[in-house]
Amino acid sequence: MSFATSKLLAASVAGAALLAASVVAQAQEVKVGVILGFTGPLESITPGMGGSAELALKEVNDSGLFLNGETLVPVRADSTCIDAAAATAAAERLITSENVAAIMGADCSGVTIAIANNVAVPNGVVMVSPSATSPALTDIEDNDYFFRTAPSDARQGEVLTEVLTSNDITSVAVSYTNNDYGKGFSDSFVAAFEAAGGTVTINAPHDDGKGDYSAEVGALAAAGGDLLVVLGYVDQGGVGIIRAAVDSGAFDRFALGDGMYGQSLIDAIGEDLEGTVGVIPGAEGEGSEKFAEAASAAGLDPSSSYTGESYDAAALIALAMQKAGSADRTAIRDALLEVANGPGEPILAGELAKGLQILKDGGDIDYVGATNVELIGPGEAAGTYREYIVENGAYKTVGFR
């Protein structure tokens, strides 16, 4: 044998060994896609969301009770939050080339609708979104493959109305981000606020990514109102609207939707934000405390937006697999609602091992998780919201609704 052929042989043996190793590894791994907008308008909160989802998967792996000793492997992909084509391509990669069993995500409503319609539902892959809140997602043709641990904005509109009426606010101007999320949210808020006897002086969109919002604020100021309701994104046009409103003295009080919650807003606006009220999905109780402990221990900020929902979304996927006894895509769909709702033993965040054991023994569980998960209608969270107010340069929780 010449030197060249022996080298070739050695290379192919090594290659075959590698291949065999990867096949063995795959047999014990179940991949779960984590598709969130790691770039784009939500990039400041998505690392916390992704980290929380992976925290749940790690907890399942650490228990050693999952299926027949398989491990869950998260595979991240970028939804970009705004670019439906890029998000669809990323989801396509997860499903066809990474062969994920289910997808936790996506985050923003527009891309979530695109992924569900174009990739997940046609391929029969379960999606559990932690943060897509558009009312439109309630009615999509999903063959029951779409779930969300975040409530619909139809509910958020009612909660925000309750907050404002309890503060004796009767007339507001509304500025929403010009996309599926903003449009759906503002429609549901305006309907709820007017039904409660309030007046909406103007309901105008703003586009994200512009340098200057003085024209938008000019129109809002002309319409007037007790305060300005901003339903946008914290790293995008929302903060631009608030800054322009503060600079021109158009409004000195604001009410914010869930996309506007973030430390970067307080950093950017400073003391002019005092007295601002807002709502954000969030729960109180033992589950959220346990989640907060676990997240803090893992180096995550549990009060960041949608961290608990992300944890719950990933946990539900894992528990549904355990209930079904396999990582089959359709079996996950059929088992998900059974583990999410009663009857059965309530399982809080941090107790996934207990839940896995009960399911392994053939019992029933009622997953409560970090956010009091109760899936209603076509598989979406009923929704608890935290009402906050900005005081002395920090978010302060007023109560839960």
Add this chain to the structure above:
Amino acid sequence: MDFLNALVVFANFVFIPGLAYGAQLALGALGVTLIYGILRFSNFAHGDLMAFGTMLTILVTWWLMSMGVTLGPLPTALLALPIGILGAVAMALLIDRWVFRFYRQQKSAGIVFVMASVGVMFVLNGVVRLIIGPNEQRFADGERFLVTVRGFREFTGLDEGLAIRLPIAITLVVAVVVVIALFRFLNYSRTGKAMRAYSDNEDLALLSGINPDRVVMVTWIIAASLATIAGVLYGLDKSFRPFTYFQLLLPIFAAAIVGGIGQPLGAIAGGFVVAFSEVTLTYAYKRVLEYLGFEPAGLVQLLSTEYKFAISFVILVLVLLIRPTGIFRGRVL
């Protein structure tokens, strides 16, 4: 009193923002118009040259801030501006050496230059995003306001307030100074006269012994300086984001063409025409009219604010259809 309130509302939401935006557009359009007048092509890379110079200024500003150097009440960026200008000038001269000089020697048609400048635009755009990233950057420090809403209300006793942000005041002062300096240079200095001669009739200028390389170089130096100044003022007043600067290209070209391309005075007039058209057509006049004794039922808004960019387009189309030479009888594109 009501009349004064109406005036104040109008000034706060229309006149002052329009004035600042117009000055920023005018400085940008001056650069475009100079390049067109002397090098005879529409430089599509101008918006990204603005972004490049502004990016350098921001980086130097951050460095100065980290060293503890500030200008007190004025933004530190003013101190960093000269370095940003130098960098942008160097970049413009390098681009001319690497790209445009070749086509000049080939005596290529104007459209070839325009296409080459589109290529330069994409490359510069990429360079800026690579270095500073695609996100919004804010680099204004120092005092934020010259006149605050609350201060104005207390001082005048009016119901309505007026805010004048410091960056707006700086924009106006710098724009006036720069424009005066530019016109003195073009009208009185030897090089300025040579540039005007070259722009007017290239062959005759060459026959009179004007050095074309020198004219081209000075043109790029002035254009890059104006671009950086306009970019930094825009960034201080509003915010810096590479994509926004790319988008500024449209109103800047609209301004240059409305005023008459190749005419420096036209660029300034055009800048204000475009800026005030955008602001006045999208403003809701309800509150102003209420103070004037009317009771409008709606918001009295001619166009929704999403159509702001469309206004530049419409102006551009109207001017090209009705008066292609622009207000000051510039060249025809």
